[in-house]
Amino acid sequence: MAWSSLLPELARGTATTLTVSLAGIALGLVAGLALALIRTSHIPVVASAVAAYVSVVRATPMVTLALLVFFGLPALGLGLSPLTAAILIIAINTSVFQAEIWRASLLDFPRGQLDAAHAAGMTHAVAFRRIVFPQAWRASLPALVNEATLVIKGSPAVAVIGVVDLTRVAVRATTLTYEPMRPFLSATVIYVAVVMVLIRLQRYTERRIVAKYGTL
Amino acid sequence: MLRKLIAAFCVITVAALVPSQSRAASLEEIKKRGYMVVATEDNYPPFEYIQDGQPAGLDHDLYKLLKEWAGAVQVRQEILPWQGLLAGVVSGQFDVALSAATISDQRAQQLYFTMPIAEATHYYMKRKGDTRIQAVKDLSGLTIGTQQGSSIHQRLPEVEALLQKTGGKLGRVSLYASYPEAYQDLANGRIDYVLNSVVAISDVLRKRPNEFELGQAVVPIGYHAWAVKRGNKELRDYINQFFNEQRKNGNLYRLQEKWLGRAFPDLPWEAKLPGNRPMPE
Amino acid sequence: MIANFGVVLGEWRSLMTGLVNTIWICALSGLLSLLFAVLVAQLLVSRRRAVRRVTQSGVDVLRAIPFLMLLFLIYYCLPTLGLRLSSWTCGLSALVVYNTAYFAEILRGAWAHLPREQEEAGRAHGYAGLRLYRRIILPQIFIAAGPVLGNQMITLVKNSAFLLVITIPDLTFMANQVQAIHFIPFETMLVAVALYWTICSTIEWGVRRLDRVAVVRGHE
Numbered sequence: 035m036a037w038s039s040l041l042p043e044l045a046r047g048t049a050t051t052l053t054v055s056l057a058g059i060a061l062g063l064v065a066g067l068a069l070a071l072i073r074t075s076h077i078p079v080v081a082s083a084v085a086a087y088v089s090v091v092r093a094t095p096m097v098t099l100a101l102l103v104f105f106g107l108p109a110l111g112l113g114l115s116p117l118t119a120a121i122l123i124i125a126i127n128t129s130v131f132q133a134e135i136w137r138a139s140l141l142d143f144p145r146g147q148l149d150a151a152h153a154a155g156m157t158h159a160v161a162f163r164r165i166v167f168p169q170a171w172r173a174s175l176p177a178l179v180n181e182a183t184l185v186i187k188g189s190p191a192v193a194v195i196g197v198v199d200l201t202r203v204a205v206r207a208t209t210l211t212y213e214p215m216r217p218f219l220s221a222t223v224i225y226v227a228v229v230m231v232l233i234r235l236q237r238y239t240e241r242r243i244v245a246k247y248g249t250l
Numbered sequence: 251m252l253r254k255l256i257a258a259f260c261v262i263t264v265a266a267l268v269p270s271q272s273r274a275a276s277l278e279e280i281k282k283r284g285y286m287v288v289a290t291e292d293n294y295p296p297f298e299y300i301q302d303g304q305p306a307g308l309d310h311d312l313y314k315l316l317k318e319w320a321g322a323v324q325v326r327q328e329i330l331p332w333q334g335l336l337a338g339v340v341s342g343q344f345d346v347a348l349s350a351a352t353i354s355d356q357r358a359q360q361l362y363f364t365m366p367i368a369e370a371t372h373y374y375m376k377r378k379g380d381t382r383i384q385a386v387k388d389l390s391g392l393t394i395g396t397q398q399g400s401s402i403h404q405r406l407p408e409v410e411a412l413l414q415k416t417g418g419k420l421g422r423v424s425l426y427a428s429y430p431e432a433y434q435d436l437a438n439g440r441i442d443y444v445l446n447s448v449v450a451i452s453d454v455l456r457k458r459p460n461e462f463e464l465g466q467a468v469v470p471i472g473y474h475a476w477a478v479k480r481g482n483k484e485l486r487d488y489i490n491q492f493f494n495e496q497r498k499n500g501n502l503y504r505l506q507e508k509w510l511g512r513a514f515p516d517l518p519w520e521a522k523l524p525g526n527r528p529m530p531e
Numbered sequence: 532m533i534a535n536f537g538v539v540l541g542e543w544r545s546l547m548t549g550l551v552n553t554i555w556i557c558a559l560s561g562l563l564s565l566l567f568a569v570l571v572a573q574l575l576v577s578r579r580r581a582v583r584r585v586t587q588s589g590v591d592v593l594r595a596i597p598f599l600m601l602l603f604l605i606y607y608c609l610p611t612l613g614l615r616l617s618s619w620t621c622g623l624s625a626l627v628v629y630n631t632a633y634f635a636e637i638l639r640g641a642w643a644h645l646p647r648e649q650e651e652a653g654r655a656h657g658y659a660g661l662r663l664y665r666r667i668i669l670p671q672i673f674i675a676a677g678p679v680l681g682n683q684m685i686t687l688v689k690n691s692a693f694l695l696v697i698t699i700p701d702l703t704f705m706a707n708q709v710q711a712i713h714f715i716p717f718e719t720m721l722v723a724v725a726l727y728w729t730i731c732s733t734i735e736w737g738v739r740r741l742d743r744v745a746v747v748r749g750h751e
Contacts, residue, residue, distance in 0.1 A: 039302070046303065093685065093731035094724050095692030098703045102724060105334040105710060106717035108343035116330055183595075190599035194427070194696065196292045196330045198300070201599055206293075206300070209430035212437055212458070214607035222600050229595040333711040340714040360714060398704075399711030424618070424698045425708070435698075438610045440618065 035211045040220065047203030048224055054117070054199065055189050058124025059182055065125060066132025073133065074140050091130040096191035099123055104195040120192035120199075128185050132178065139173040140166070172243050179236035183229050200224060274342040277484035285324035288313065288348035289339065291332045293428040296453035296509045297350035297368075297474070298329075305329065308367070308509040313348055315501060319492050331427060333399045336361065339479055346489065350474040352401035352447065353521055357477070358530055362486040363521035365493050366473035368506060368514055370447040372402050374465035375454065377436060383443060386466055390418025392442035395432040398425035401472070402445045409445070409468055437461050447474065449510045456511065472524040473517070490520070535718040542709045549705030550726055556619075556701065557688050557730075560626035564687070565680075567627065568634030569669065575639040593632035598690045601625050606697045622694040630687050637683060641676035642668070674745045681738030685731045692727075702726060 072084045091099070103126070104119040114122065143166055151161040190201035198206070200221050207217035280286045290298045290309055298309040305313075305327075317325045328344065336351065338344045340360050352370045353363050374394075376383045383389060390413050396402050402409075403425060410420040424441050426432040432444050433454055444451075445468060455462055478485045496502040503513035521529050539546070574586040593601070602625040609616065616624065645668065653667040673680070695704035706723035710716040 043303070089732075090724060090728050093689075093728040095689040095703065095727060097692040097695065098706070098720060098723050098727060101334075101703065101707055101710075101716070102720035104330075105337060106720045108338055109341040109715070109717040113338075113343040115328065187595075187597040190597050191693070193599070194331070195334070201597070201603070204600075205431075205603065208607055209293075209428075209434050212434060212461075213611075214603075215611055218600070218604055218608050222596060222604060225597055225600055226592060226595040233595070333707055334716065337710060337714040337716050341716075356712075398708055404712060425700075425704075426698055427696060434607075438615055440615065 035207050035213060035216060037216075040207060040216060043203045043207060044200065044217075044220055044224065047198060047200035047221070048228075050117075050197065051186070051189050051199040051201075052228070054120045054124060054192060054197065055182075055185050057121045058189075059128060059185055061121065061125035062128035062132050062185075063178070065129035067136050069129060069133035070136035070140055073137055088130045088133055091126060092134075094127075096123070096127055096188045097194050099127055100191050100195050116192075116196045119195060120197045123192060123195075124185060124189065127188065128181060131181055131184070135174050135177045135181065136170065138177075139170040142173070143170060172247065175243065176236050176240045179232060179239055183232045183236070186225070186228055186232065274339070274479040274482055274485075275345050276482060277488050280345060280485070281323060284322070285326055286320065286345045287326050287328065287343070288316075288346045289328050289330060289335050289344035291335060291349045291428075292329045293430055294332070294350060294450065295430070296450065300329075308505055309348055309350060311505050311509070312367070312496070312502075315496060316348075316492055319495065332397060333427070336399075336477065339477060342479065345478065345482075345485065347477040349476065350447075351477050353473050353475055353523060353529075354401040354404060355523060356404055357401065358523060360480050361477040362480050362482060363473075363475040363477050363529065364486055364489045365520050366475045366514075366517045366522070367493070367502065368447075368449050368474045368510055369517070370401075370449070370472040370474040371467050372405075372445050372469050372472065373448045373451055373467050374443045374445050375433075375436070375451045375462050376443045376465055377439075378459075378461055378463045380442070380463070383465065386412065386468055387416035387418055389413060389421070389443060389468075390416070391421045393422045393424060393440070394420070394443055394445060395424045395426060395435055395441035396445045397429050397432065398427060400446075402469075405469060412468060433458075433462070447472075449474070452511050453509075470525040473522060475521050494519075532718065535715040536722075538713050538715055539709065539718050539722050542713070545705045545709055546702070546722065546726070549700055549702035549723075552700055553688070553691055553702040554730065556623060556626070556694070556699070557684075557691050560623055560630065560691075561684055561687055563623075563627045564630035564634050567631040568638055571631055571635035572638035572642060575635060576642055590632045590636055593629060594636065596629075598625070598629050599693045599696070601629055602693055602697060618697045618699050621697055622691075622699045626687060626691060626694075629690065630683065633683050633686070634680065637676050637679050638672055641672040641679075644675065645671055674741065674748065677741040677745060678738055681734055681741075684734050688727070688730055688734070 069084055069088060073081055073088070075081060100119070100123045103123050104114065104116065107114065147165055148161060151165050156164070189199060193199055193202035193205070204217040204221040208214040275283070290305070290313065293299050296307055298305070298307040300306070313325070313327060327348065330338075335344075335347055335349055336357065339347045347361070350367065350370075351357070351363070353366070374383075374386070374389060383392070406420065406423065413420055421442070424432070424435065426435070429444070429446055429450060432441065435441050436444050443465065448467070451464060455464055476489060478489070493502065503515060506513045518526070523529060571586060571590070574582055575590065577583050577586070602621065605616070605625050606618070606621045649667060649671060650663070653663050658667055691701055692703040694701050695707065702723055706719050710719035
């Protein structure tokens with residue numbers, strides 16, 4: 035396939051991959067924090083239910099989750115377009131891993147600081163917002179960026195539900211021209227480039243945090 | 251661990267008690283709410299596929315005509331892989347499978363089909379110059395490729411019986427998400443023949459005449475048609491009215507010539523099971 | 532919905548075929564990956580800088596590629612170079628190549644954290660070369676890296692679901708087939724999810740058992 039027709043397709047596919055991944059990560063970040071807070075809250079039934087949910091989703095392959103959400107949920111009345119489903123799938127998957135990351139930093143959090151905050155008269159909510167969250171966020175940041183690379187590497191799963199992401203663009207180009215090298219090698223290079231950028235970002239973040247705050 | 255299992259069990263029990271939402275919208279409801287949702291496959295040339303980022307194919311041209319014809323009723327289209335399409339119609343997520351679905355006995359149990367849009371007799375296609383295969387009986391023991399969830403996939407027992415009659419047997423079966431992937435593996439040599447509707451095969455042969463060759467028919471005559479959920483009689487008749495008009499004004503035949511390479515003027519005026527048997531009531 | 536679960540149960544043969552295929556291809560590729568990873572890890576800690584650098588670059592690139600891309604590269608691109616493997620061989624190769632890189636990196640990390648005293652004491656007692664490696668170093672690395680290796684094994688199982696796109700009849704492929712034919716997507720995929728959860732829980736249980744061995748042996 036001529037570069038003139040392949041490049042715009044690759045650009046479109048990359049844009050779709052990045053958009054879906056970023057939207058999924060953003061959604062997953064918020065959901066993950068919520069899940070972590072529930073789990074560390076020890077509310078009887080709900081915390082256990084969340085623990086079970088996290089355990090199941092962590093064991094579910096992206097492709098299987100994609101088929102469950104996109105083909106399965108509509109049977110219960112929740113119809114979704116392929117793009118919305120893709121974002122939701124990525125968000126569901128990454129939220130449970132992000133929940134574990136948040137939970138680790140929340141559990142590791144020095145109790146002394148919380149006690150001091152309470153002694154100073156702060157409520158739980160205020161203490162969380164002003165003392166816990168900023169530090170937990172910094173501690174989690176490298177792991178969160180690492181999770182972002184995992185999201186990018188898992189994003190081709192949405193090709194299975196028809197979303198025209200970078201992988202699907204390559205497959206489509208191949209089945210049209212019967213020439214696989216150009217599309218697949220180009221797509222691979224793009225994926226590797228994006229992941230390498232994220233890895234650099236993660237290392238840079240770690241260095242900055244340690245430099246500025248003395249510790250992770 | 252035990253608590254997790256109990257929690258999971260509770261969730262599943264509750265979920266199991268939720269009734270399946272499988273209400274498809276009737277024609278009246280569609281007219282009242284002002285729109286109809288149709289579902290089309292993403293990669294089934296020449297009927298429906300994506301070219302340069304745009305939908306193309308016979309079904310897409312028919313979709314444009316339907317939008318005009320339906321007038322005040324909006325027609326919204328979802329494009330998705332085949333494996334979720336008919337299930338979506340049965341569950342009520344989509345009103346019409348605007349797709350070249352093959353009419354089959356098993357599907358007729360859960361769907362009503364419109365009048366046919368093309369013949370769907372299944373032929374085999376082989377690599378050009380593959381002299382091992384001269385007739386259907388030579389397919390014995392060779393690897394077959396077809397689409398997962400397609401009607402030919404479900405009718406493989408018929409193909410097996412056919413081969414057994416001439417003392418042969420069905421070879422290994424490779425199932426693909428879409429036909430273009432099967433064609434590619436045929437070119438690669440991973441499979442020996444592809445079973446697909448003659449119309450789709452003719453399209454591939456036009457595009458890649460040096461790679462493949464047409465074989466013979468393996469099953470009795472069948473048809474491609476659109477589908478609605480079983481019970482949705484008015485919606486099916488509504489679509490049939492649309493097709494009626496497109497046949498009277500020649501649009502359907504014109505589009506068949508354009509996309510399928512030939513017109514099918516003698517198609518039945520209502521859905522028929524393979525072998526021209528009447529649909530069940 | 533309960534009726535639909537009944538239909539799924541009726542197709543238990545298809546689902547069992549998928550489950551068995553998933554289990555054995557994951558077990559085989561896991562084993563092969565670990566074996567190759569031991570070799571690659573040695574290259575990663577080699578005393579020769581050139582060897583170290585080349586191997587590390589290879590491992591880094593492999594760890595930056597999405598698994599599905601690697602699978603497609605093997606499945607679609609190798610034939611044009613003259614190497615047309617069957618779908619099973621492609622799937623197995625992709626899983627092995629991909630996970631060797633990850634396992635090697637994990638083993639390298641564990642090796643770096645291994646207290647030098649153990650190796651020196653081993654040498655003092657006359658262990659050298661392969662014997663030192665096999666009886667002193669490797670067991671400690673594996674036990675120390677147990678949980679992380681277990682995690683990667685779970686990732687391997689999840690990656691195996693991608694094999695459906697090259698027509699390998701794994702669990703997800705068979706579940707997709709059952710739901711496409713019977714029009715019962717939710718119930719079928721839920722059963723598939725439950726089966727994957729069972730497989731992964733078994734792996735986690737294995738890791739916990741290994742951990743107990745580690746504690747007995749004095750690791751912490």
